[in-house]
Amino acid sequence: MIKLEKFLDLKKFQQIQDLFSDATGLAAIAVDAQGNYISQGSNFTDFCIKYTRGSEEGLRRCVKCDNECTGAYYCHAGLMDFSTDLIIHGEKVGAIIGGQVLPAPPDEEKFRKIAQELDIPEETYLAALRKVPIRDEKTIRAGAQMLGEFMNQLVNLSYFEAMNKEKMRVFDEQMHYVVESIDSINNKIKELQKVAAMEKILALNASVEAARAGQAGVGFAVVAQEIESISTNAARIYSEIQDYSTIVRKAIQAMSKIEL
CATH class of the missing domain: 1.10.287.950 (Methyl-accepting chemotaxis protein)
Structure with a gap:
């Protein structure tokens, strides 16, 4: 089994991830093949991390999306997320996941109902929602694809370099x-x-x-x-x-x- 932490420059990986999030507004984080985090989260908001995932029902829905969705997709809360596998020699060695941006200005009434379902104070939830970046869907999909391709190149080059040295x-x-x-x-x-x-x-x-x-x-x-x-x-x-x-x-x- 190929383990990223054995050959990947995680500091460099983190820097690229942070730059991507700063440039696009999309949140991002990386995991290994076992689902363990190998980078710190970039540009994640309280709306997702503190409130949505912080509630029992919200976490259940988020985990379902994490496990079942790939590519760029709409999450249960109406935000756009993405998941891109990191592949070496046909083997999945990890993934870049993130997104957590709005593809259009939100319908606040819809999110009031979600807040009620998740047992979160409505005004608190809406205040956090207003801080979520808004990007059009084309930009979100293009950004997710670009990050996935770039990180895959970085991971593969790092792997081949380490193998050649060995x-x-x-x-x-x-x-x-x-x-x-x-x-x-x-x-x-x-x-x-x-x-x-x-x-x-x-x-x-x-x-x-x-x-x-x-x-x-x-x-x-x-x-x-x-x-x-x-x-x-x-x-x-x-x-x-x-x-x-x-x-x-x-x-x-x-x-x-x-x-x-």
């Missing part, structure tokens, strides 16, 4: 072991080359002794020739392995020097 850390760590292994291979190749050289000397000595033995050493001479042939091929193969090892080392050195 990959490079592992790459550097493993490269050390690879270089050590190549050095060990080269040392073993040198040992095998010495063995091949000794085999060639022994084969030569065996050929000399076979020649001295005359007809009796013919079979032994054939064996000696085969040993010499094997040692020659072995030396060639060891040399080729060493060449490949050098190529790998140079490739690793080139990769280690890459800088973005």
